[in-house]
Amino acid sequence: MKKTAVMRPSESETNHLNLYRNCFSIGGITVEVSGDRAEDAALVPSLRPFQIDSPECDIRIRVQWTADLNSRVKCPLFDSGRTWRCYEDDAGLQFDFNAPVFGARPYKRLQIDRHFERAVLKMNATAFADFPFDAEPLEYPLDELLIMHRLTQERAVELHASGIVGPDGVGNLFVGHSGAGKSTTTRLWTAREDVTVLSDDRIILRAENSSMGFVSSDRGGHDRIQMYGTPWHGEAMFASPEKAPLAAIFVLEHGSGNNLTELSPSEAVAELFARSFVPFHCHEYVDSALRFLQELVSRVPCYRFAFAPNPAAVEAILTLRH
Secondary structure (H helix, E strand, O other): OOOOOOOOOOHHHHHOOOOEEEEEEEOOEEEEEEEOOHHHHOOOHHHHHHEEOOOOOOEEEEEEEEOOOOOOOOOOOEEOOOOEEEEEEOOEEEEEEOOHHHOOOOOEEEEEOOOOOEEEEEEEHHHHOOOOOOOOOOOOOHHHHHHHHHHHHOOEEEEEEEEEEOOOOOEEEEEOOOOOOHHHHHHHHHHHOOOEEEEOOEEEEEEEEHHHOOOOOOOOOOEEEEEEOOOOOOOOOOEOOOEEEEEEEEEEEEOOOOEEEEOOHHHHHHHHHOOEEOOOOOHHHHHHHHHHHHHHHHHOOEEEEEEOOOOHHHHHHHHHHO
């Protein structure tokens, strides 16, 4: 949250028809946020590099201020255990966001349809009444929740990974849990090669049709797998809105040498699914992710990479590609 003077919307401000509007794009998903005040449509600093000017958006969010928000008494569909809970009703899904500093009631609530296309974000004026900072409606984790859920409607998935693009414009994906060496791998590549890092922690993969100007996959088919940077970086602090065609995937492990082992399709799906950001509270979302991962490993080679944190790890990948 930014430290600025608090400005609460008055009734006259919230009744006029002129809305402020901003758009951003992450992983090929475009999002519009609009509100009665410029502050309500403002993008947080991490999203500003992803800002675009688009008349059409996949997700449209209308920010509204309300006097108060009551806590839901029914059991949530999913409880993150920290900052948000998800509820289900006839209209779609509801996400309640809580923080100890705001008390027991939600400080904001997102109500969205099941296709993740139209949403209302209700901000709790009572929660912010005595708070010294202005509200930032799209602050993390709401931005990632929106994209993660919308990806289930696409041929796409978000992975815990570092995406590195070589001078030839083709990318390698290094997948791993926290501590597996994604940031270390990123630093090794940036020290040795003239590369572009899309993110050192979270990457979105999606299939895009070759009719859009992309060449077909080396393993056949009409779609190319593209990898996109995201705003959600790791220790190395890389976050780019760019994208690149994906050449290969490497599942990172710490090792004494630099050993590469190609994974079978079933092994690759299992490894990637374990490192995916998937909304597990709905089996349709899980099924969507698994279908895409099966398509992914049929098009892109996937290796287990037991590596040592030295420049030879980069050389092992470069040698493989040649």
